[in-house]
Amino acid sequence: MQKGLLDLHNLIRWIILILLVINILKNYMDIKKPFAKIHKKLGLWLMICAHTTLLVGLILLGFQWVNLPSNINVMTNPAYRFIFVEHPVGMIIAIILITIGKGSAKKNISDIKKHKRSANLYLIALIIIMASIPWNAPMIPGM
Template identity: 65%
Template sequence: MLKGLLDLHNLLRWLILILLLVNIIKNYADLKKPFAKAHKKLGLWLMICAHITLLVGLGILAVDLSALADKSGIMSNEALRFKFVEHPVAMIIAIVLITIGKGVAKKDISDLKKHRKAATLFLIALILILIMIPWSTSSLVPGM
């Protein structure tokens, strides 16, 4: 079961990265165009994938934490601290940024400001996610 959750988490990671790139490019490319239904739908898909990934990640975290015998050494061990503290906190922050970026569509501001704010929040989230993905310990392809 844990392997399946890890594979799903890994697959959703790639979907989020692709959707972030598409959202960022589309928002920057359409700065002088109206904030359309397509922008809202792309943001919604991104937010849905991010929230599902968060739930799957929290499930993995709970299973791994319950299997850990000595929880007192988490903060002193760099690998454990990254896995149980740094990675989850950074990803929650990134998902909050994605959610706020999606919510920009509902604001009563100009379309130019909507595009800029959404793209900026998505870009910050992308950078944070890229920095905090455990590249050395995760497979590039789900299931491998």
């Protein structure tokens, strides 16, 4: 079960990265166009994938926490610190930014501001995600 959840978490990572790039480019390219239904749907799919991978990641974190030896100090071990602190905190911050970026579509502001705010928040989230991904993990699920 844990292997399947890890593969799902890994697969959704790629979907999120692709959706982030699409959302960023779409919002920057359409900055002078009305904030259309496609922008809202792309943002919604991004947010759904981000929240899904957050839930799967928290479940995986719980499994790892239960199996953690009791004499380990998480903060002094760089590998454990990354798994239990840096990765989850970075991803939670990125998902908060994605959610705020999606929420910009509902604000009563100009379409230009909606595009800029969404694109900028998605770009910051992308940078945080890229910094928080464990790049030593398999790139393709199941490998």
